[in-house]
Amino acid sequence: MPELRKDPIVGRWVIIATERTKRPHDFGSRPEPRRGLCPFCPGQEGMTPPELYALRPGDGPGARANAPGWRLRAFPNKFPALRVEGELDKAGDGIYDRMNGVGAHEVIVETPEHNKRFSDLSEADIAGVLGAYRHRMQDLSRDGRLKYVMIFKNHGSAAGASLDHPHSQLIALPVVPRVVSEEMKGARKYWRLKERCVFCDIVRQELKERVRLVYENASFIVCEPYAPKFPFETWILPRVHRARFEHTSNEDFTLLANALKVAATKLNVALDDPPYNFILHTTPFGEGDPDHYHWHVEIMPSLMQVAGFEWGSGFYINPTPPEEAAKFLREIDI
Amino acid sequence: MPELRKDPIVGRWVIIATERTKRPHDFGSRPEPRRGLCPFCPGQEGMTPPELYALRPGDGPGARANAPGWRLRAFPNKFPALRVEGELDKAGDGIYDRMNGVGAHEVIVETPEHNKRFSDLSEADIAGVLGAYRHRMQDLSRDGRLKYVMIFKNHGSAAGASLDHPHSQLIALPVVPRVVSEEMKGARKYWRLKERCVFCDIVRQELKERVRLVYENASFIVCEPYAPKFPFETWILPRVHRARFEHTSNEDFTLLANALKVAATKLNVALDDPPYNFILHTTPFGEGDPDHYHWHVEIMPSLMQVAGFEWGSGFYINPTPPEEAAKFLREIDI
Numbered sequence: 001m002p003e004l005r006k007d008p009i010v011g012r013w014v015i016i017a018t019e020r021t022k023r024p025h026d027f028g029s030r031p032e033p034r035r036g037l038c039p040f041c042p043g044q045e046g047m048t049p050p051e052l053y054a055l056r057p058g059d060g061p062g063a064r065a066n067a068p069g070w071r072l073r074a075f076p077n078k079f080p081a082l083r084v085e086g087e088l089d090k091a092g093d094g095i096y097d098r099m100n101g102v103g104a105h106e107v108i109v110e111t112p113e114h115n116k117r118f119s120d121l122s123e124a125d126i127a128g129v130l131g132a133y134r135h136r137m138q139d140l141s142r143d144g145r146l147k148y149v150m151i152f153k154n155h156g157s158a159a160g161a162s163l164d165h166p167h168s169q170l171i172a173l174p175v176v177p178r179v180v181s182e183e184m185k186g187a188r189k190y191w192r193l194k195e196r197c198v199f200c201d202i203v204r205q206e207l208k209e210r211v212r213l214v215y216e217n218a219s220f221i222v223c224e225p226y227a228p229k230f231p232f233e234t235w236i237l238p239r240v241h242r243a244r245f246e247h248t249s250n251e252d253f254t255l256l257a258n259a260l261k262v263a264a265t266k267l268n269v270a271l272d273d274p275p276y277n278f279i280l281h282t283t284p285f286g287e288g289d290p291d292h293y294h295w296h297v298e299i300m301p302s303l304m305q306v307a308g309f310e311w312g313s314g315f316y317i318n319p320t321p322p323e324e325a326a327k328f329l330r331e332i333d334i
Numbered sequence: 335m336p337e338l339r340k341d342p343i344v345g346r347w348v349i350i351a352t353e354r355t356k357r358p359h360d361f362g363s364r365p366e367p368r369r370g371l372c373p374f375c376p377g378q379e380g381m382t383p384p385e386l387y388a389l390r391p392g393d394g395p396g397a398r399a400n401a402p403g404w405r406l407r408a409f410p411n412k413f414p415a416l417r418v419e420g421e422l423d424k425a426g427d428g429i430y431d432r433m434n435g436v437g438a439h440e441v442i443v444e445t446p447e448h449n450k451r452f453s454d455l456s457e458a459d460i461a462g463v464l465g466a467y468r469h470r471m472q473d474l475s476r477d478g479r480l481k482y483v484m485i486f487k488n489h490g491s492a493a494g495a496s497l498d499h500p501h502s503q504l505i506a507l508p509v510v511p512r513v514v515s516e517e518m519k520g521a522r523k524y525w526r527l528k529e530r531c532v533f534c535d536i537v538r539q540e541l542k543e544r545v546r547l548v549y550e551n552a553s554f555i556v557c558e559p560y561a562p563k564f565p566f567e568t569w570i571l572p573r574v575h576r577a578r579f580e581h582t583s584n585e586d587f588t589l590l591a592n593a594l595k596v597a598a599t600k601l602n603v604a605l606d607d608p609p610y611n612f613i614l615h616t617t618p619f620g621e622g623d624p625d626h627y628h629w630h631v632e633i634m635p636s637l638m639q640v641a642g643f644e645w646g647s648g649f650y651i652n653p654t655p656p657e658e659a660a661k662f663l664r665e666i667d668i
Binding site (some may be wrong): 017178243 | 604658662
């Protein structure tokens with residue numbers, strides 16, 4: 001069973017893998033590119049755990065699960081960071097705190113086509129991926145042990161992807177992760193001061209100034225944030241206040257798919273298919289529909305190395321002003 | 335002038351470079367290894383800004399600055415992230431906050447020998463490096479604009495080092511960086527609850543349990559932390575309460591040099607000269623000599639990629655339990 005351990009100084013939780021432990025010689029050179037069959041390709045369904053959700057648009061109600069014919073497929077990660085079974089068993093260990101690594105770790109294969117990139121998918125296919133996120137999130141919200149579902153995508157090996165076949169991941173956690181609780185806390189503080197949602201204020205200012213705006217449609221804006229950690233960091237926000245991603249309508253999924261495809265395509269053109277991480281930020285389970293928090297997507301191209309200064313300070317040195325990045329991305333015709 | 339900008343949600347500051355801006359094509363493939371003369375080698379002193387501090391042990395008081403003969407040399411970074419000149423000029427920009435990128439960015443060249451590693455230096459040479467840190471920190475503490483001095487070392491290109499010649503860096507900041515203020519806050523909270531320093535409690539528990547202990551001498555312990563972000567993350571802590579690094583005595587520098595050399599050598603043997611970041615954590619300027627904070631060193635080998643899950647959550651997945659890493663490091667004979 002993996003273990004969750006809490007740093008006694010700042011309260012950060014880490015997941016310590018207790019099975020499949022990596023020993024020093026396991027950290028040598030980078031793994032060879034994987035050869036042979038891709039476990040995410042059609043026909044290899046037997047290589048993955050049984051599916052939790054799939055889209056098989058052409059098929060009738062008798063369509064067979066775990067067989068080819070799907071457009072999208074979600075299943076538990078074969079090597080999960082956290083396990084679904086068991087109790088949390090919170091316990092002390094002298095001054096330290098630990099609990100069992102209970103949670104869920106799932107994979108969402110976004111297309112049957114191995115060599116497509118996310119930005120090559122049609123808007124309808126991307127909307128299908130968003131629907132899968134919503135379905136899995138709603139399903140996991142019924143498990144009282146879980147406090148948050150983190151949905152993310154690593155594209156490219158330099159951004160941490162271990163398989164090329166386009167896929168997203170989902171990790172459901174028994175505690176609200178630190179990055180999210182700090183965002184919630186900061187947004188609550190801003191609300192108390194101003195009685196306005198800080199994200200709504202960001203949307204208003206970006207739409208007015210337009211220097212960091214990359215794209216907009218009827219429901220979403222794509223912009224570079226004012227204080228980006230990384231060059232070409234790009235955010236997608238709903239234009240009007242929306243606290244929870246999983247309450248998004250199908251109509252808005254179509255517009256979000258459009259915004260995501262435009263953002264991913266522009267980044268691909270600008271930066272020549274960069275490795276990137278895509279992260280969905282939304283309100284934790286059990287916090288209702290707050291006025292102060294606004295779900296959004298952050299896309300972070302992996303162009304820079306994070307080094308001692310960033311680790312030690314939490315400061316980031318960004319050599320590309322967001323206004324320049326936004327201008328560059330705006331001017332790309334797609 | 336570089337600019338400091340504050341994230342309006344969580345309050346994180348970033349440094350936005352406004353000169354030498356990187357454009358999309360600058361992020362292509364990794365830079366070629368640098369050829370030609372190393373600007374940190376003896377005889378190339380003219381390639382760096384004039385020195386701020388140096389050790390020239392054999393020389394008399396008439397020794398020439400910025401000429402060969404040194405054992406250690408500190409000077410401003412030629413391409414600084416922050417500038418020493420100017421006022422902060424704090425200002426609003428709609429809902430956002432900015433100030434000028436005032437601060438200092440210095441380089442400490444640890445040895446004249448280009449091909450040595452930090453762990454190859456003698457304990458006396460390492461104690462000299464520590465003395466240089468203390469000298470620069472004390473000098474910068476007199477500048478009222480500065481709130482914190484971050485001292486760090488990136489070893490190996492995968493850990494962000496752009497030059498091979500052994501060196502540390504120092505960045506002095508006009509705000510207390512987020513990672514440090516969170517540590518201070520967490521340590522203060524622990525003090526209020528227990529009336530004990532959390533770091534002193536860590537030292538006590540690690541010395542008692544010994545499962546995460548790697549090495550100890552009369553003044554320092556080397557241990558793996560209970561909840562490490564990364565495999566083989568290694569901390570060095572003073573055995574007794576010490577709030578400020580710059581108050582360390584020369585006698586303790588000798589023992590710290592011993593602990594650092596042992597830790598770096600064991601990590602080199604275990605992980606075959608891994609890239610790593612070394613970070614000094616100490617009490618910010620102007621916070622006196624607090625009972626609740628305890629300076630320490632964190633060494634983080636760069637063995638894993640940080641990907642979407644870590645960026646989005648602040649959770650880390652560590653595949654090597656610290657007890658196994660400590661056992662491995664303890665058993666290395668050096």
